[in-house]
Amino acid sequence: MTKKKVQTAITPAKLNRIIPKGKLLAIGGKEDKGEGQPDEKPENINFISEQVLKRFVAELRGDNPMVLVIPTASEIPEESSQDYVTLFKELGVTNVQVADIRNRPDANLPEYLEMIKNAAGIMFTGGDQLRLTAIFGGSDALQAMKERYIYSNIIIAGTSAGAAAMSTPMIYEGESQGGYIKGDVRMTTGLEFLKNVAIDTHFLTRGRIVRMTQAICTNPECIGIGLEEDTAILVTDGGKMEVVGSGLVTVVDGMGITESNIYEIENGQPFTAKGLRVHLLGNEDTYLIPAYERLQLQ
Amino acid sequence: MTKKKVQTAITPAKLNRIIPKGKLLAIGGKEDKGEGQPDEKPENINFISEQVLKRFVAELRGDNPMVLVIPTASEIPEESSQDYVTLFKELGVTNVQVADIRNRPDANLPEYLEMIKNAAGIMFTGGDQLRLTAIFGGSDALQAMKERYIYSNIIIAGTSAGAAAMSTPMIYEGESQGGYIKGDVRMTTGLEFLKNVAIDTHFLTRGRIVRMTQAICTNPECIGIGLEEDTAILVTDGGKMEVVGSGLVTVVDGMGITESNIYEIENGQPFTAKGLRVHLLGNEDTYLIPAYERLQLQ
Numbered sequence: 001m002t003k004k005k006v007q008t009a010i011t012p013a014k015l016n017r018i019i020p021k022g023k024l025l026a027i028g029g030k031e032d033k034g035e036g037q038p039d040e041k042p043e044n045i046n047f048i049s050e051q052v053l054k055r056f057v058a059e060l061r062g063d064n065p066m067v068l069v070i071p072t073a074s075e076i077p078e079e080s081s082q083d084y085v086t087l088f089k090e091l092g093v094t095n096v097q098v099a100d101i102r103n104r105p106d107a108n109l110p111e112y113l114e115m116i117k118n119a120a121g122i123m124f125t126g127g128d129q130l131r132l133t134a135i136f137g138g139s140d141a142l143q144a145m146k147e148r149y150i151y152s153n154i155i156i157a158g159t160s161a162g163a164a165a166m167s168t169p170m171i172y173e174g175e176s177q178g179g180y181i182k183g184d185v186r187m188t189t190g191l192e193f194l195k196n197v198a199i200d201t202h203f204l205t206r207g208r209i210v211r212m213t214q215a216i217c218t219n220p221e222c223i224g225i226g227l228e229e230d231t232a233i234l235v236t237d238g239g240k241m242e243v244v245g246s247g248l249v250t251v252v253d254g255m256g257i258t259e260s261n262i263y264e265i266e267n268g269q270p271f272t273a274k275g276l277r278v279h280l281l282g283n284e285d286t287y288l289i290p291a292y293e294r295l296q297l298q
Numbered sequence: 299m300t301k302k303k304v305q306t307a308i309t310p311a312k313l314n315r316i317i318p319k320g321k322l323l324a325i326g327g328k329e330d331k332g333e334g335q336p337d338e339k340p341e342n343i344n345f346i347s348e349q350v351l352k353r354f355v356a357e358l359r360g361d362n363p364m365v366l367v368i369p370t371a372s373e374i375p376e377e378s379s380q381d382y383v384t385l386f387k388e389l390g391v392t393n394v395q396v397a398d399i400r401n402r403p404d405a406n407l408p409e410y411l412e413m414i415k416n417a418a419g420i421m422f423t424g425g426d427q428l429r430l431t432a433i434f435g436g437s438d439a440l441q442a443m444k445e446r447y448i449y450s451n452i453i454i455a456g457t458s459a460g461a462a463a464m465s466t467p468m469i470y471e472g473e474s475q476g477g478y479i480k481g482d483v484r485m486t487t488g489l490e491f492l493k494n495v496a497i498d499t500h501f502l503t504r505g506r507i508v509r510m511t512q513a514i515c516t517n518p519e520c521i522g523i524g525l526e527e528d529t530a531i532l533v534t535d536g537g538k539m540e541v542v543g544s545g546l547v548t549v550v551d552g553m554g555i556t557e558s559n560i561y562e563i564e565n566g567q568p569f570t571a572k573g574l575r576v577h578l579l580g581n582e583d584t585y586l587i588p589a590y591e592r593l594q595l596q
Contacts, residue, residue: 138553221435255436
């Protein structure tokens with residue numbers, strides 16, 4: 001008699017997953033670096049590298065593709081969206097529209113759902129990611145975007161706050177200079193075009209690897225993706241990732257953590273973790289997001 | 299010509315969802331009420347109503363069904379699990395085993411995966427929910443449980459911390475007495491047997507509706523379920539909920555929120571919200587979790 005083998009790996013058939021037909025482009029953004037300026041400062045699109053935005057345009061499908069700019073994260077939505085309208089036109093996109101959704105009732109208006117239905121590409125501007133989840137969470141507009149992402153060849157992009165909100169969980173407030181104190185990192189669920197991924201931006205220049213590690217320690221099912229400025233990830237098939245841009249992408253993988261004190265200490269105490277794996281990826285590097293190969297609840 | 303109708307509702311065919319075959323039982327728990335005792339105090343099972351545990355036993359399927367006790371949330375795992383072994387035997391379950399998983403390496407051991415594979419029911423004890431996500435997140439044991447939950451007729455139960463960790467997002471630290479200050483509620487992703495649901499326990503007696511509302515405001519895609527002591531929800535088909543027990547279940551639905559200042563204020567300031575819907579449900583009441591009917595990423 002042979003000993004019964006324990007089945008641990010999930011067979012591909014069992015994954016039985018809906019692979020989204022759409023693509024995602026999460027851009028690290030780059031804000032002015034004046035001393036003391038908050039992360040929430042509206043994104044200045046002049047700093048986004050042309051390489052990244054040209055890739056966005058190159059991924060648009062269909063004849064005379066329409067790009068929809070969503071400036072909801074920004075506190076100056078008219079200015080933010082007008083910048084993108086001008087920029088995309090310079091890059092050869094003739095049909096650029098703006099869904100100037102400013103609150104939750106707006107996010108259920110049929111005119112915006114119609115725009116989402118017709119868009120070949122969507123661009124979320126920078127600003128504050130908490131505006132995106134608090135306004136779009138549970139809305140018809142978000143459902144319409146998910147339907148497009150799962151069932152059509154749309155590309156959905158976001159920069160800075162727009163990138164952070166794409167995935168779940170979402171970090172929305174934290175101590176950039178440290179993050180080693182338990183409780184200093186605030187998270188909620190994101191818009192969930194990706195899951196079990198936490199995206200953070202301005203990653204290396206602002207030393208955010210520690211606050212990311214704290215987020216990962218609380219549930220290592222999730223991996224952290226730190227986007228450097230002028231750098232993006234293009235996600236296809238729901239979890240295949242390619243780096244686009246001049247900077248680095250940092251992957252923080254906590255699945256192999258062997259020890260952490262995060263559940264033994266009180267808020268306000270420093271946390272520790274052993275066994276973290278970190279990958280630094282550059283332009284054209286690829287990576288398969290681990291959740292892609294793991295059984296998930298739909 | 300008729301005006302083109304905007305498709306907003308998701309058609310059932312488009313949901314194309316895997317409906318889990320398993321069931322969930324999330325129990326509100328009841329800890330000693332001594333002044334100043336933390337929520338993390340290990341669960342005293344004597345306080346769980348017999349009605350709830352008898353329902354758990356009644357839902358077990360198969361001949362001589364095995365119940366697996368997982369005391370990982372508890373700081374006194376031997377004591378916690380022994381209490382349950384005794385209790386289930388009193389309720390007529392002859393085959394009770396314990397998966398005494400204490401750290402992340404344990405959560406990948408074949409002996410525990412074998413137990414999970416053979417269990418008809420799983421019971422997560424109380425303790426600290428952050429222990430559950432930090433230890434099980436990304437583990438083989440969690441994958442094995444998800445496989446059982448999705449593809450078999452297992453029942454997975456948890457009390458107090460064990461209930462809070464079942465769903466995502468998961469509240470793991472907060473100001474019970476208030477929660478109206480932005481930043482006072484700490485969340486991460488849970489074990490995700492349910493999603494877009496935040497479960498909190500000891501709900502009305504400890505005035506936790508405000509901290510729950512803050513959690514919901516950050517992303518109203520998620521609904522809050524507040525479990526009273528001695529009260530549980532039984533979840534079937536991945537999202538159909540039935541109340542079991544002597545107390546109330548509070549549903550906090552933020553999808554209709556029209557205004558909130560949560561994204562306009564800094565941490566440390568009081569938040570506001572308008573348009574919240576609240577349901578108070580009692581024994582045998584049913585409720586369909588909204589995420590069940592919404593398009594989700596797998």
